[in-house]
Amino acid sequence: MRKDRSGSFVEIANISNTNFTDSNNLIPNYTYRYQVITVKGTLESTPVNGQGVDTRGIKGDNTRSDRVDGRDLDNLARHYTLALADPNFDALIDTTYDGIIDGSDLIDIGANWATTY
């Protein structure tokens, strides 16, 4: 399970082996919180907490072009003010992981402006 934008742990995978790679719309350099629960039959373990950071990419590069530039700004502007409940909400643009695409995400673009990965 991974903590979502509203602060709740949500199941992201149910696997039978011991390895799992989370590659679901990850924001670079954001620390994600995870819980692992083992299940056998009807029995469940208590959750084990962990965290992980994807160090690949640049925060603000919401078009995944490995460069923060005007296209990321344009993409942000097109989705500006959208919140989590909106069907057009794009998780890759909400780089602050707060559930709304707003000026705080713009600051992430400014902070890495013209940098490349």
Place this chain on the structure above:
Amino acid sequence: MRLQPPRTWHIIILTLIVALGVYIYTFAIPAGRISLARKTADNFHIVSVNADGLRYPFFGTAFHLHYDIGALTYDHFTLGDYFSLDDSPLVLVNETGEKGTLVIGISLKRGQLIDKPDGTLVNLYFKSDREADTVKDSTFSFSNTVFSTFDEKRVDVVGIVYQ
């Protein structure tokens, strides 16, 4: 009169005074203010978002500004005098789907930083077909406030008062 060596309780009191001073400076005294000034001119109700006494260099700010849709309709914005022509910050101002909330973001670009405590960040222009008193009495409020400075990366500052 001979000076006596400091006693333990002298040192304790001095330490407490210093700690209190550090606490007041860090938490009780705001790291700066973002406030609103209002005026009416040329059929517009103009709301200026002003920085006042910033103790950290400015890199960016973001906030939601809630206004009274019964009295005002948002029209456009202009950048304030806090920024020079060379700064050309990234600025986005838009309303949420439900009218009455402006989502505002202003950010410099990597490598830029403005070390200036005061100035107008942005002017917001509203229109109104209501009586002047209705417009004057309409209320504004902030939410989702962020103030960022920059030190090798974005650093969000706690203690900036938005009012």
